[in-house]
Amino acid sequence: MISLDKDLVSIQEVRNLIGQAKEAQEKLALMSQEQIDKICIAIVNAAERESEKLAKMAQEETGFGIWQDKVIKNNFASSTVWNYAKDMKTVGVINEDKLNQVTEVAVPMGVIAGLIPSTNPTSTVIYKALISIKAGNSIVFSPHPNALKSILETVRIISEAAESAGCPRGAILSMTTPTLQGTDQLMKHPDTALILATGGSAMVKAAYSSGTPAIGVGPGNGPAFIEKSADISNAVRQIMESKTFDNGTICASEQSIVVEDSARDKVVRELESQGAYFLPEEDAKKLEKFIMRPNGSMNPQIVGKSVSTIAKLANIKVPSNARVLIANETRVGKNIPYSREKLAPILAFYSRASWQEARDLCTDILNNEGAGHTMTIHSKDEDIIRDFSLKIPVSRLLVNTPGTLGGIGATTNIAPALTLGCGAVGGSSTSDNISPLNLMNIRRVTYGVRELSDLRNTQKSSIDDGNSFDFQTILTNEMVDSLVSRILERLQ
Incomplete structure (x- = not known):
């Protein structure tokens, strides 16, 4: 009652x-x-x-x-x-x-x-x-x-x-x-x-x-691809800053890192040197249980929480200087928590043999959750960046910038916004930053500049000539003179 x-x-x-x-x-x-x-x-x-x-x-x-x-x-x-x-x-x-x-x-x-x-x-x-x-x-x-x-x-x-x-x-x-x-x-x-x-x-x-x-x-679940030509130190710095900004509560923040096998060791060393902590397999499994609720939604207990708070929740020990928790992952799916959106300082880490396989993995991650939203790529190879821009199902492909701040338009020149459209692929009515x-x-106020007789004459002329029907290019001299006269009269 x-x-x-x-x-x-x-x-x-x-x-x-x-x-x-x-x-x-x-x-x-x-x-x-x-x-x-x-x-x-x-x-x-x-x-x-x-x-x-x-x-x-x-x-x-x-x-x-x-x-x-x-x-x-x-x-x-x-x-x-x-x-x-x-x-x-x-x-x-x-x-x-x-x-x-x-x-x-x-x-x-x-x-x-x-x-x-x-x-x-x-x-x-x-x-x-x-x-x-x-x-x-x-x-x-x-x-x-x-x-x-x-x-x-x-x-x-x-x-x-x-x-x-x-x-x-x-x-x-x-x-x-x-x-x-x-x-x-x-x-x-x-x-x-x-x-x-x-x-x-x-x-x-x-x-x-x-x-x-x-x-x-829709939800964000943006992967960050660090391609082997990237400035890896700078890429890691930007990802770490982005994922720790307000403890990861902005939906454009990175949710996973994808690398090529040839760059894996270098990226891991750089992440660890900047405060990332790679969870041992047993601890990763413990934390995994707290990321999602039984109904498949994100657990609010981890949202926006610090690394130390999350560690206590999962009953795991982490270094006092750990800024972000990272779990090695190979799988993608609705029942794979690390492959989902995590509005907290938690990242999944994937490695693939080539950039093409990395691109396909990023697509799989987004199609599982986050399609139409945002992803980041760190690279100096313009051809690879162009390939991603043509094939990745997002509304914002961010290049060499933090996901959180780039997606909302703080470190990029797209419209600054806190509502980020995901387009039709993401079930949204627009792909814009609102x-x-x-x-x-x-409301468009528009004056008539052609008569029905003009359209009929144009159509007849195009048929007689065997040409395609085009209002703008197939005009007789008489019609042009008539149109110009009427426009000049209106403008006077």
């Missing part, structure tokens, strides 16, 4: 929040680009000012990650994202092609439903609010219950800052009684225009099954 009452409270809260958000969004839609940007700047400044406080709150509440790294993520979600998006035209006429007589107008989507995970709670709120407001939308968050306090505090801070800069009250809101039933209501409500889903596979699948347009992301451009529609 208590659970039912909580569900009813949550459902009613969602209905109220969407009503407020819809009213606020209608006011946002009337604002100028300058007014919208002023609100965004206020959000960014507030997030930067409180980034350390929010980072500590998130770490203390969830037990995941390292608060100092969460500060970096909060600042990335605010200032880095804003520096990329600040000059985007997202209000009114955003493009005018006078030659072809096509004008593009930005149209906000409306109320966005933002699903927030416990792994990156504060940074994801900042990021999703910022790109939603930039595109003229309001947003209602569904917080992960295990990160409720830090999420609500983040919403309070940025919403107050936004309102002080002229944002309509109710444009940035959050559920305070999150339940599955309440979140379901948020996703299926007729006034919810789009779902922006970041979280577990079940939640993302529910978003796509809701009947509401959705942008969701930006404000993904959160608005474009």
Whole structure:
């Protein structure tokens, strides 16, 4: 009975929040680009000012990650994202092609439903609010219950800052009684225009099954291939930095290392010199039991935990200076935990005879889990890099950069984002790093430049000549003169 009452409270809260958000969004839609940007700047400044406080709150509440790294993520979600998006035209006429007589107008989507995970709670709120407001939308968050306090505090801070800069009250809101039933209501409500889903596979699948347009992301499980021509010392450094950043809680982080047999010993020595600990077979089997739960999902007990905490959990001994735990592996499969996504400082290690076999293994790993997401390759051989780019089933192939920071656009020049599309192969509606451009529609205003008679004459001419039918290249002199005259008249 208590659970039912909580569900009813949550459902009613969602209905109220969407009503407020819809009213606020209608006011946002009337604002100028300058007014919208002023609100965004206020959000960014507030997030930067409180980034350390929010980072500590998130770490203390969830037990995941390292608060100092969460500060970096909060600042990335605010200032880095804003520096990329600040000059985007997202209000009114955003493009005018006078030659072809096509004008593009930005149209906000409306109320966005933002699903927030416990792994990156504060940074994801900042990021999703910022790109939603930039595109003229309001947003209602569904917080992960295990990160409720830090999420609500983040919403309070940025919403107050936004309102002080002229944002309509109710444009940035959050559920305070999150339940599955309440979140379901948020996703299926007729006034919810789009779902922006970041979280577990079940939640993302529910978003796509809701009947509401959705942008969701599948699991990451990116392998890192260290090809023999690579700067191995630098490659290992980047992988170690990436896998230990916030204890591996970003889904673009590396999950396995793949090498060629000829480079294996050199890579192993370099990993060990930089703090990686290769688990003895017996200890690897002990840890393996804690990576996945019986239902095949990742064990939350290891997520974002330090090496020492994970070692205690698995009852194994590791050196005090160990930064990452590595298990030798040869297999790939749903029931092979080391071949799956591990949001913790744990890596699988594979070796193959050639780079072609390594490429095929990376493909197998991704097709087992993580297809469409991200992988990294460390190499100086452009031909091999090109081969991977043409054949590996990912939306982001990162070259000579850390997976975590490269995938989100921090150390690369792709769009900075904390929601990474996986494309059709990964069950996602887009392969983009999600930006404000993904959160608005474009209305195209276009003038007629041909008449039906022109089309008939063109078709007849092409048939008589035995040529293929092409509107753009098969035009009579008369038609060209007519078209030019009409265009000039319109432009005057």
